[in-house]
Amino acid sequence: MxxxxxxxxxxxxxxxxxxxRVAAWKLGWNLKLLAIVCSVSLQFLTHLVLRDVNEARxxxxxxxxx
Numbered sequence: 001m002x003x004x005x006x007x008x009x010x011x012x013x014x015x016x017x018x019x020x021r022v023a024a025w026k027l028g029w030n031l032k033l034l035a036i037v038c039s040v041s042l043q044f045l046t047h048l049v050l051r052d053v054n055e056a057r058x059x060x061x062x063x064x065x066x
Contacts (some may be wrong), residue, residue, distance in 0.1 A: 019025075027033055 015025075
């Protein structure tokens with residue numbers, strides 16, 4: 001998560017250095033924005049599923065003490 005945030009900031013700074021026009025940074029509802037939204041949604045869902053699977057594996061491997 002931290003690496004993604006730092007990478008995003010680094011990309012934004014490099015992008016601003018390369019192209020400072022405001023029109024280049026405007027977002028519009030097009031296929032590129034839809035692709036970004038879909039990929040972020042899939043990444044979030046994958047994270048949730050893998051977290052639940054990991055928790056299930058940990059509970060199976062831990063002995064229950066009475």
